[in-house]
Structures are given as C-alpha cells and as structure tokens.
Amino acid sequence: MTLELLRILLDFGLVVLIWMVQLLIYPSFIHFSSTNLIAWHKVYTKNMALVVMPLMLGQLVVYSASFIQEQNSFNTLGFVLTLILWASTFFQFVPLHNAISKNQFTADHLKLLVKRNWIRSFLWSVLFVLSLLEYASLLPKFF
Template identity: 45%
Template sequence: MDILDIRLLLDFGLMVLIWIVQLVIYPGLCYYKNEDLGKWHKIYTQRIGVIVGPLMIAQLFVAALQLWQTQNLYTWGSIIVVLITWILTFLIFVPLHNSIKPDETCEEITSSLVKKNWWRTFFWSILFLGSLIFKISDYNF
C-alpha cells in the first residue's frame, strides 16, 4: 500500500464520518429529552474525538508528507484544504460544542451545528474527491 492509498483511505474515512455526523448524529440529537441531551452531548464529544482526532492527525501528516515529496496543484491544494478543516474544527466547532449548555433545546443546538458543519462536510468531500481523481488519473497536476 503506497502513500496515495493511505491518503485515499483517510480522506474517505473522514468524508463518510462527516456525512454521518451531518445527516444522522446532529439531527438525531433532537430525539433526546432536554434533560438527557446535555449529558449525552458530553459523552458524544469525548467518544467522537477518539475517532476523529487520530484520523485528522494522520490526514495532516500524510498530506504534509505528500507535499514534502512532491509539490504540485494536488499536494498544495490538499494541504490548504486540510488546514481549513483544522481551523474550522478547532476555532469554530470545539468552542461551539463546549458552549452547549445542558438546558438548551435540541433546535438551538442542532441549528448552529448543522448550518456550520456543511462547510466541513464540503471540504472533507472535496479532499476525498481530489484524492480519488488523483489516484485514478495518474496525472501529476
């Protein structure tokens, strides 16, 4: 398995994960009672962090390694989009999740999460599509 295969798997994993979060997990928060929502949200963020954290670190490492090995449109564009996902995650989503209060309604919580999360969904989807096209085409663009 070469670095491009590893990258493709990481990008695919993060894309699938973000679409599940966007279409299932965030909207699913509305099925909890308000008194349980705050408790579950805290558990959810800890558990999802164990999955997302290593994937994001590995994706950043592999993207940086690819850029170090070869500088082209794919590697430069890729590292920029990976950094954008990091910025969105740590400057917007971590504080947003940390600001959720146990007494907030699901509508208050999910409205902001879902609207803003479309950006990460878009960027992780673009990363996967870029890696897939790069892998399939064998074109060094």
C-alpha cells in the same frame, strides 16, 4: 502501503464520518431534552474523539508529507483544505460543543452545528473526490 493509498483511506474514512455526523448525529441533537443531551453529549464527544482524532491527525500528516515531498497543485490544495478543515473544527465546532457540554446552548446553537457543518461536509467530500481522481491519475494535467 503507499502514502497515496493511505491518503485515500483516511479521506474516505473522514468523508463517511462527516456525512454520518451531518445527516444523522447533529440533526438528532434537537430531539433531546437539555438534560439528556448534556449526558449523551459527554459520551458522544469522548467516543467520537477516539475515531476522529486519529483520522484527522493521519490526514494532516499525510498531506503535510506529500506537500513537503512535492509542491504540485494537488498537494498544495490538499494541504490547504486540510488546514482549513482543522481550523474550522477547532475554531467553530469545538466552541459549539463546549457550549453544549456546559449547558450554555439553545436550539439555535444546535441548528448552527448542522448549518456550519455543511461546509465541512462539502470540503471533505471535495478532498476525497480529488484524492481519488489523483490516485487513479484522472486529474487534469494542471493538478
């Protein structure tokens, strides 16, 4: 399997996952009682980490390797977007999820998850589309 094909598969997996989170999972949190959300959230975060971490780590490795091999516009943009997505995940979303786990959340925290996640949904979608276009050699020459 080529690095480019692996990149497409990882990007596709993450874009599907982020849209499921955005449209189904995060909006559902508001419908749980506090007690039920805390219980469900422990299961959710543990199981989600088993899916998300290999995909995100794989994506980081692939974009890092691509950037190291060749510093063109696409590899640079892909690497930078991946770093932004990692920073957003760990500096914005992990604290929000920790607040839920510790029962230190309000309905506004849950709404903030959905609101902030639109940015990650957009960025992962852009990354996937650009990756697909690059793989199909359809990006303009400046990429």
